[in-house]
Amino acid sequence: xxxxxxxxxxxxxxxxxxxxxxxxxxxxxxxxxxxxxxxxxxxxxxxxxxxxxxxxxxxxxxxxxxxxxxxxxxxxxxxxxxxxxxxxxxxxxxxxxxxxxxxxxxxxxxxxxxxxxxxxxxxxxxxxxxxxxxxxxxxxxxxxxxxxxxxxxxxxxxxxxxxxxxxxxxxxxxxxxxxxxxxxxxxxxxxxxxxxxxxxxxxxxxxxxxxxxxxxxxxxxxxxxxxxxxxxxxxxxxxxxxxxxxxxxxxxxxxxxxxxxxxxxxxxxxxxxxxxxxxxx
Amino acid sequence: xxxxxxxxxxxxxxxxxxxxxxxxxxxxxxxxxxxxxxxxxxxxxxxxxxxxxxxxxxxxxxxxxxxxxxxxxxxxxxxxxxxxxxxxxxxxxxxxxxxxxxxxxxxxxxxxxxxxxxxxxxxxxxxxxxxxxxxxxxxxxxxxxxxxxxxxxxxxxxxxxxxxxxxxxxxxxxxxxxxxxxxxxxxxxxxxxxxxxxxxxxxxxxxxxxxxxxxxxxxxxxxxxxxxxxxxxxxxxxxxxxxxxxxxxxxxxxxxxxxxxxxxxxxxxxxxxxxxxxxxxxxxxxxxxxxxxxxxxxxxxxxxxxxxxxx
Numbered sequence: 001x002x003x004x005x006x007x008x009x010x011x012x013x014x015x016x017x018x019x020x021x022x023x024x025x026x027x028x029x030x031x032x033x034x035x036x037x038x039x040x041x042x043x044x045x046x047x048x049x050x051x052x053x054x055x056x057x058x059x060x061x062x063x064x065x066x067x068x069x070x071x072x073x074x075x076x077x078x079x080x081x082x083x084x085x086x087x088x089x090x091x092x093x094x095x096x097x098x099x100x101x102x103x104x105x106x107x108x109x110x111x112x113x114x115x116x117x118x119x120x121x122x123x124x125x126x127x128x129x130x131x132x133x134x135x136x137x138x139x140x141x142x143x144x145x146x147x148x149x150x151x152x153x154x155x156x157x158x159x160x161x162x163x164x165x166x167x168x169x170x171x172x173x174x175x176x177x178x179x180x181x182x183x184x185x186x187x188x189x190x191x192x193x194x195x196x197x198x199x200x201x202x203x204x205x206x207x208x209x210x211x212x213x214x215x216x217x218x219x220x221x222x223x224x225x226x227x228x229x230x231x232x233x234x235x236x237x238x239x240x241x242x243x244x245x246x247x248x249x250x251x252x253x254x255x256x257x258x259x260x261x262x263x264x265x266x267x268x269x270x271x272x273x274x275x276x277x278x279x280x281x
Numbered sequence: 282x283x284x285x286x287x288x289x290x291x292x293x294x295x296x297x298x299x300x301x302x303x304x305x306x307x308x309x310x311x312x313x314x315x316x317x318x319x320x321x322x323x324x325x326x327x328x329x330x331x332x333x334x335x336x337x338x339x340x341x342x343x344x345x346x347x348x349x350x351x352x353x354x355x356x357x358x359x360x361x362x363x364x365x366x367x368x369x370x371x372x373x374x375x376x377x378x379x380x381x382x383x384x385x386x387x388x389x390x391x392x393x394x395x396x397x398x399x400x401x402x403x404x405x406x407x408x409x410x411x412x413x414x415x416x417x418x419x420x421x422x423x424x425x426x427x428x429x430x431x432x433x434x435x436x437x438x439x440x441x442x443x444x445x446x447x448x449x450x451x452x453x454x455x456x457x458x459x460x461x462x463x464x465x466x467x468x469x470x471x472x473x474x475x476x477x478x479x480x481x482x483x484x485x486x487x488x489x490x491x492x493x494x495x496x497x498x499x500x501x502x503x504x505x506x507x508x509x510x511x512x513x514x515x516x517x518x519x520x521x522x523x524x525x526x527x528x529x530x531x532x533x534x535x536x537x538x539x540x541x542x543x544x545x546x547x548x549x550x551x552x553x554x555x556x557x558x559x560x561x562x563x564x565x566x567x568x569x570x571x572x573x574x575x576x577x578x579x580x581x582x583x584x585x586x587x588x589x590x591x592x
Binding site for chain 1: 405406474512559579580
């Protein structure tokens, strides 16, 4: 539904022309698919390869993404924990494209989306077909048991709706991801995205108005809408961190562990900011 | 099951009741209880045309040794008055539970439904048996179905001498089944909600019948989700069945269906739209591992089974 077949085929060819023809072959068997071409969560490789075309183009030509340390992402279950910013989740999409096109081997990652996404027409269907699911602890647990790679933004809404003045200052991290990592013995790969937090410089956050519209936040840029500017993206993958401990420990204990992850992301961010010559180059 | 005594099947005249009767009557003494007649009943099945709420129900238990009950005498007809509905389902179930406790029945199987969890945009993709039963929060008229499930669940804890099994199967489909999902999937030009294509789980009535029989296995007890051959996008069911759905924006669809239902032009109320908009899927792993039951039909056969008899 939605995309007609010929457009779908054309998009798919476009994707493969940018990523190399063998991408679909290399991804086959990556997830179980039934006779209708979907996995139990609704992911469809066919649909994803068509849908991801514009994102691959953004990755290569618009944000001109550069990745560092992608070989640190281990095979099997892993939690990718990243900073979050830029009003629209292009950071998540670019991390996804990075692992899809440059991962060794390529893998389609999952990310946990806000619960309200499930009530949005088109968006909910699109997310489901490309493998993104509503972020409940049960969903996350189940996917980790299936040895998936999951991207989480522990800053959540507070992160993505940061104002320009707060760029690259990590907001408070939720503890949920650490509980799940301990429970499922999952390594954590810290990820730092440099570039995303300047793409849509927000000057005010009209939270109250946003709430009225059913949105969790409503940040405004000088030009109103959060249209992303072509900032240069640098994506850093840190070495995997493994933690031991009880998942039902006191928050204080978990916070200590979360701080280690946060510090690792912060230092990669600082390194990335120091290394670059400009926001757009 | 080999011990002495009959297997009482309530709601035996319905589609599933007949499937269960057919599966059981050669090996068990089957006694049917239903207020409807049972045309075409196998000769060796005894049928009592009585209302479960009536005193006569107890008489059956007093007269016969009963070793097991399969309770399916639960209805869901949105056209029925809420009062009648509630009384039939809740009082009927209460009566059955009373008899099970009083007459030393060893096994009680209650057919509930995965719909008790209720569709919601916030649902996890696969709900476990521990998930709260939220269906009535958006759709109050399913309240009595939840009550039936909880009565049975409570009985499971209160009466450890009775092996109680509560089965919560996903949407049951079949050529003669008249529930909302089957009726909906039989439409040539069904309404669908623009921009929504949730994953759905279907199970064929024959597979549910076999699950109910598997639940009779001595030793098995508990609350179980029963999942059929898997999950598909709703749109895949339409293409499999050759239907041409009409996309309608959801706010419009709700008011439209509300009006159609009020004037008796549609057979389901607008709350049922949640099922074609949001997720209500369950995890059936526990049932599979503890019962050994597997669906016989593939996803394709199950979907096609909405229209035609597979035989």
